[in-house]
Amino acid sequence: MTAAAEEPAIALDVMGGDQAPDATIEGAIGWARSTGQRAILVGDVDVMRGLLSSGGEDSAAWRLESGPTTIGMDEHPVQAVRSTRDASIRRCAELVRSGEAQALVSMGNTGATMAAGVLIVGRAAGVDRPGLAVLIPGREAPTLLIDVGANAEARPEHLRDFGLMGEVYLRQVLGTPNPRAGVLSIGEEATKGSPLTLAAAELLAASPLDFVGNIEPGGLFNSSADVVVCDGFTGNLVLKSFEATAEFAVGELRAAVRRRPYTLPGVVFMYPAFRAVRRRTDYAQYGGTPLLGVNGVVIIGHGRSNAMAVENALNAAARAVESRVVERVSDGLALIDR
Amino acid sequence: MTAAAEEPAIALDVMGGDQAPDATIEGAIGWARSTGQRAILVGDVDVMRGLLSSGGEDSAAWRLESGPTTIGMDEHPVQAVRSTRDASIRRCAELVRSGEAQALVSMGNTGATMAAGVLIVGRAAGVDRPGLAVLIPGREAPTLLIDVGANAEARPEHLRDFGLMGEVYLRQVLGTPNPRAGVLSIGEEATKGSPLTLAAAELLAASPLDFVGNIEPGGLFNSSADVVVCDGFTGNLVLKSFEATAEFAVGELRAAVRRRPYTLPGVVFMYPAFRAVRRRTDYAQYGGTPLLGVNGVVIIGHGRSNAMAVENALNAAARAVESRVVERVSDGLALIDR
Incomplete structure (x- = not known):
């Protein structure tokens, strides 16, 4: 927890979004250069390696996680997340669930990201409905x-x-x-x-x-x-x-x-x-919209996100982790008379 | 009914709307000149007489009904309609209820016009909720x-x-x-x-x-x-x-x-x-928006209506009366299996 507070681990869904994977990798590189922090990249490993190299990065310095399948805009979110084990968004959510990451960022299918957040990351303590x-x-x-x-x-x-x-x-x-x-x-x-x-x-x-x-x-x-x-x-x-x-x-x-x-x-x-x-x-x-009330930081970007939007979404995720939004939401809800 | 089919009797709420009574009287005069039909004017009789004369009309040729009070935009619609006996919109609704008019047109407080429609004109046969x-x-x-x-x-x-x-x-x-x-x-x-x-x-x-x-x-x-x-x-x-x-x-x-x-x-x-x-x-x-499902034609114009908008609202009301919208709505609903 102390190490995480210094450098939040953020899982980036490289495969999600209309301009993915080019814009997502470009955004991740931009964020790394301006903050010195590297996101965990989740997607097709060979593709990610290639894009990192052409972006002038040493891909060995990055943590790459395999999740090559993209959940399409027309798929049923809950079913797709449940049935697609190697979907990039599902892998991101699993990293948050296991504690290897504190946040995930995705520009993909909003419904699938919400489903992954609710079903896999799970609700935060005291939360009945995420929003x-x-x-x-x-x-x-x-x-x-x-x-x-x-x-x-x-x-x-x-x-x-x-x-x-x-x-x-x-x-x-x-x-x-x-x-x-x-x-x-x-x-x-x-x-x-x-x-x-x-x-x-x-x-x-x-x-x-x-x-x-x-x-x-x-x-x-x-x-x-x-x-x-x-x-x-x-x-x-x-x-x-x-x-x-x-x-x-x-x-x-x-x-x-x-x-x-x-x-x-x-x-x-x-x-x-x-x-x-x-x-x-x-x-x-504005760096994407947060799914609040889940047990980790989940930031959903617009499907049309360009590299700048990806970078801003990573920034929002980092700020949310650093300021302990998840714990503070649970603490706040615990104060309410029910 | 046969006479009405030839020339629909429309009660116009002269006092309702931001530009009333000038724009409502001007719209009524314009409509009379283009169609040869005169609306029943409901409002402050002296004011209406004066405006008709300055508009070059013989006020004796018009049916004027007294209803001098305006229900303001900030009044509670249902309460105001119930308690204000001489409100122009309430008088219009009473004319429809009694059969002296087949339609009413108002540019005033939308809530009050809806309340007058539902409470005084009443629901059409077979209608549970007007819309x-x-x-x-x-x-x-x-x-x-x-x-x-x-x-x-x-x-x-x-x-x-x-x-x-x-x-x-x-x-x-x-x-x-x-x-x-x-x-x-x-x-x-x-x-x-x-x-x-x-x-x-x-x-x-x-x-x-x-x-x-x-x-x-x-x-x-x-x-x-x-x-x-x-x-x-x-x-x-x-x-x-x-x-x-x-x-x-x-x-x-x-x-x-x-x-x-x-x-x-x-x-x-x-x-x-x-x-x-x-x-x-x-x-x-577009000549105002209809309140459908009440037992008469009720057309609600925008508060900002100018004379042209009033004229178009009177046209819409006339067409609704001539095409027997109220009866057809009841007939249509009667066909539905409940």
């Missing part, structure tokens, strides 16, 4: 939304626990000094919501968290709260709604310009502004 | 999403009924030839969803509807289905997520341009393209 968290970019600061898909159903206590887990992550990994918690709902008034959100709000108000009440979707961009909780079905839909609107808006604007060629010079002039917005809302900056 | 529907603008055709807020909770049968009600509205009022129905969920695969959506999907598949399965938020913009059902909490959150993302994107772009003044000429060049996107996604085009 997947995502950072929503905001005008001032990003907001952590949890759960965005680990569970299709949740009880009020789960939402309260998501708040506690998110609070620990924000404080320890992102350095938010006094995180405020809210519950995602359809109106700011305390009377608005579903039976689930109304009951969760009562539990949150009675918890040690700084609970600020209901947060509407617009509040996620306004830094109205630092951590906002919801059930995984709702969170996943809201997240997909954000993505869908952004895609629709960009597509409509492209089509409008195409139909009006005389507006094209405007795009050129505005390009630096468009790029700035894109950079501010770029998932790659 | 609020909204048209989402799409790449090819708009998609009707229902329910977006009439009920915070729903059972699978309610979602199935929303599909049937939406199908009738699309076919009769918007002229969609063969509406396809879907259920809003977190993945296209039939196995993905919440217990509610999975059960609703089974009922929809067994219904007379052309059921195309799960629709993700992105599918709402893609014309993947014509009517998409969900519970009111989810629908309201998704709708608010669309609005929040669009607002955030526009705000970020503005800020990015402000920080880079040299990009400003681009905005000028691109203006026609921006305007085209805005026009395509303008709520005013």
